[in-house]
Amino acid sequence: MLGAVPVRVKPWLEEFRGYSPRSYRGVRARLDLNESPYPPPxxxxxxxxxxxxxxxxxxxxxxxxxxxxxxxxxxxxxxxxxxxxxxxxxxxxxxxxxxxxxxxxxxxxxxxxxxxxxxxxxxxxxxxxxxxxxxxxxxxxxxxxxxxxxxxxxxxxxxxxxxxxxxxxxxxxxxxxxxxxxxxxxxxxxxxxxxxxxxxxxxxxxxxxxxxxxxxxxxxxxxxxxxxxxxxxxxxxxxxxxxxxxxxxxxxxxxxxxxxxxxxxDPGYARRVADTVRGEREWLASMLRRLPGVRVYCSYTNFLLVETPVEDVVERLAEQGVAVRRVPLGSNWLRVTVGTPGENRVFLEALSRLLQGQG
Ligand SMILES: Cc1ncc(COP(=O)(O)O)c(C=O)c1O
The missing domain is CATH 3.40.640.10 (Type I PLP-dependent aspartate aminotransferase-like (Major domain))
Incomplete structure (x- = not known):
């Protein structure tokens, strides 16, 4: 039987919503959680x-x-x-x-x-x-x-x-x-x-x-x-x-x-991952800077913050199988994790298509 009175949670937790994992079915480039794209050694x-x-x-x-x-x-x-x-x-x-x-x-x-x-x-x-x-x-x-x-x-x-x-x-x-x-x-x-x-x-x-x-x-x-x-x-x-x-x-x-x-x-593995990712990040940033209306910010991490002229850019990239992260700066912004060279290209191509209005 369901209780007449719902379980009384702490008042500040009544409206509380946590964070839940998502599905990656159909995703070709998984670039939303700042993970390493390389499996452990x-x-x-x-x-x-x-x-x-x-x-x-x-x-x-x-x-x-x-x-x-x-x-x-x-x-x-x-x-x-x-x-x-x-x-x-x-x-x-x-x-x-x-x-x-x-x-x-x-x-x-x-x-x-x-x-x-x-x-x-x-x-x-x-x-x-x-x-x-x-x-x-x-x-x-x-x-x-x-x-x-x-x-x-x-x-x-x-x-x-x-x-x-x-x-x-x-x-x-x-x-x-x-x-x-x-x-x-x-x-x-x-x-x-x-x-x-x-x-x-x-x-x-x-x-x-x-x-x-x-x-x-x-x-x-x-x-x-x-x-x-x-x-x-x-x-x-x-x-x-x-x-x-x-x-x-x-x-x-x-x-x-x-x-x-x-x-x-063997911390050498992490050093190599960090070196590779930094190199790939700079390549990705330079390619993004060539795209019309796109702004990329400096990064000391394994991701880039990107401002685009495309509204709902995260959802529109998702339609093309590219997972990037929404940021609380506006629907035309995104955070993209540096992935493998292949994933980075998939992301760049998908974003270019959106910019050309073909997305
Ligand atoms: C700034 C910052 N702190 C902490 C974490 C926590 O990572 P984890 O719980 O996987 O160690 C993250 C993960 O993205 C992060 O971006």
Whole structure:
């Protein structure tokens, strides 16, 4: 029997809508989620198969220790500074959970990674947006406005590089340190989301030694080609890392942990993926710039932000089997992930057809 009164959910979750996966049936170029177009290397696939055969057992502590050790070598941080989760997504969500109380504020640029709003709403918090502005082919964050917004919040999140613009937004270390000190006086947290670090080469992870209110978040979903295996991590001062670790689930899938271990044993693969993608990105950007009425912004990531003269461009590309992502800047904008050379051509041809009015 259906209950007379529907289950009473928390008031701030009544209208809440999450994010759900989509189908790719009929899609010829899958360029919407900033995945790596290249599958993981063979050694990773073998490690996953080995651990799948032990799927009756919960993972042992040694597996996570081994992974933290490898992430320590890869990042230069100490193992006690590393917190691992199911994707950067889980690490971020738990960090929001740790510091954001109902009614609490979260400052972030707009546009930025769409999940920041989701994590904020999940906690009953309130986003405070600081609008990005186009400037000289890139996008720019007004640092003093962001600092003001952050100083009035429990948490500030900055994706650097930013998704969906592709631009680097953080200022120099001095200004970042100043903001961290200001936030520290109020016990507020700054999250620097470096999901695209392998493409940008820019990191502020070194500041986590001195500031225990800075959380740097990274992922193996992009250059390491592990999006479907869901491993991300944070780098923080050991004190903050310990607090965050205390609310993480005790077990992660052993197949995913084994995949991450195998991937980090040979980080050369990710370097090659990042090099290839950067090269392809610049080629794609130069081809897009030749198209009439199309504007492309600078990118330090594996995707490009594109403004076109075509309304509903994302839906119209979808009709041609090309999946790209809508961005909250207008229906003539899109974010395209750099794919394989073949996929990039399919995208370019489909967009050219639309521009010629034949789409
Ligand atoms: C800015 C940013 N942060 C975090 C993530 C999370 O990625 P994942 O959960 O796969 O690690 C993404 C994924 O696209 C992203 O763009």
């Amino acid at each position: 063979e050694r990773v696939v073998e490690a996953v198969a080995r651990e799948a055969a032990r799927g009756n057992r919960y993972p042992e502590a040694e597996m996570l220790e081994r992974l933290a050790g490898l992430l320590s070598s890869y990042t230069g941080a100490r193992p006690e500074q590393i917190v691992v989760g199911l994707g950067g997504d889980m690490v971020l969500e738990k960090a929001f959970h740790l510091v954001l109380a109902p009614g609490g504020r979260m400052a972030a640029p707009r546009p930025s990674f769409s999940m920041y709003e989701v994590y904020t709403r999940l906690q009953g918090g309130e986003p405070i947006w600081v609008e990005l502005e186009p400037a000289g082919g890139c996008w720019r964050l007004d640092w003093s406005r962001f600092s003001e917004a952050a100083a009035g919040s429990s948490l500030a999140a900055l994706d650097n590089p930013n998704n969906p613009t592709g631009s680097l937004l953080a200022p120099g270390e001095g200004e970042l340190a100043e903001l961290l000190e200001r936030l520290s006086a109020r016990g507020a947290l700054l999250i620097l989301d470096e999901a695209y670090y392998e493409f940008s080469g820019v990191t502020y992870a070194g500041l986590t030694e001195a500031y225990d209110n800075l959380l740097v978040v990274r992922t193996l979903s992009k250059a390491f080609s592990l999006a479907g295996l869901r491993i991300g991590y944070a780098i923080a001062h050991p004190r903050l890392a310990e607090r965050l670790r205390s609310i993480m689930p005790p077990f992660l899938p052993r197949t995913s942990v084994a995949a991450a271990i195998a991937a980090l044993e």
